[in-house]
Structures are given as C-alpha cells and as structure tokens.
Amino acid sequence: MEIWSLAEWVTGFAEVLAVSVALFLPSWERRRATREKRLRTLRTIRRLTPRLLTLPATSDERSGDLRMLQTFLMVTDMMNIDPGVEDVIDTGQQIASMVHQGQPVSDHDAAAIRALLDSLPSS
Template identity: 35%
Template structure:
C-alpha cells in the first residue's frame, strides 16, 4: 500500500481547508456581525442614559426620544439572547425614568446600576 507523494498530501490538505472555510466562514461572519451590532446597541444605550442623568426636562429632550425609539425598534429586530438582554436593560432604564422630568437620587442610582449591568454584559 502506497501513501502517496507529498504533492498529493498537500493537495488533500488544501481541499480539506477549502471545504472547512466554505462551511464555517458564513457562521463566523454572522457571529462577528451580531457581536458588532450588540456592542453598538450597548454603547448607544449607555451613552444616551449617561446624558439623561444630568438633564432636566427629560421628557422633552432629544436623547430621551431617541432612546425610546431606539429601544422600541431594536426590540422588534432582536435576533439573539444577548441583544434581547441589552434591549431589556435599555427598556428598564426607560421604565425607571417613567414620566419624570427631573431624576431623583434614587432614580439616578437605579439607572447607574442598570448601566453597570450593561457594561458587564459580554457580547
């Protein structure tokens, strides 16, 4: 029984590598895209919530309206567990704010805790 020449072995290895890349590249690309989307959503919510902490007249602020629209739209588009968790924390921030125009110290501490929870999420 013959094991073949080095050229045949290299060719076989190259074919196996090509098939592996063809099988797993779409999965890798989708996973990477999801990770980027989750990171972006997380940063938007954190940045906007931090801006809202210092504001008065929150209900009329652009940041509040943007966060409300972002959370409602992104919740419909959520496709994985990490995204859903991130958006639920954003929704929890909106619930803490409620109809307040000025945040109390208790509300600020609750929002800061939710922001910390967002920062702890690994995407």
C-alpha cells in the first residue's frame, strides 16, 4: 500500500476546504444580511420613537419624524423577505399607528408604546 505524498494531502485538504466555503458562504452571508437589516430597523425605531413621545404634538420636527418612521417601515416592509425582520417591522408599525399627526400622545398610549419598545429584542 502506498501512502500519498504530503503535497497530495495538502491539495486534498485545500479542495475540501474550498468546497466547504463555497457551500456555506452564501448561507452565512444571508444570515449576516438579515441580522444587519434587523439591527438597522431596531436602531431606527429606537431612535425615532422617544422623540415622537417628547416633541410637541404640533411641531414640524415631530411631524417629520413620524413621516420618516412611517416611510421607513413601509419601504422596509415592502423589501423584506426575511421573517427575522418581520416582527420588528410589525412592532414599529404598531408604534407608528399610536402616534397621530398633530395630536398629543395620551398617557395610556405612551405607556403602551414604551412597553412595545421594551418588547423589542436587544439585537
């Protein structure tokens, strides 16, 4: 029985490694992209929601932030094909629906919004 040379062993190992990377890299990239989308959505909701609760109801800044949140959620929802991001979008839409243009947020709605924010995952 003949034992292969070191060069043949290294070549065989390199081929196995190349095939493994080729098979698993797309899956890993897809998971990473989904995680990034989820984090971006979480950051946007967490950044805009406290401002919606604290800015005066009739301020142009609050109106702009509400429009920005609604537009962001709508576009993200239309482009989303990942179930990992869907629950975050749904929570953001619930928050946006509780804030009405030109009207102050009631104490009851503010508490519900804070509870929704707390229910969002940390990452």
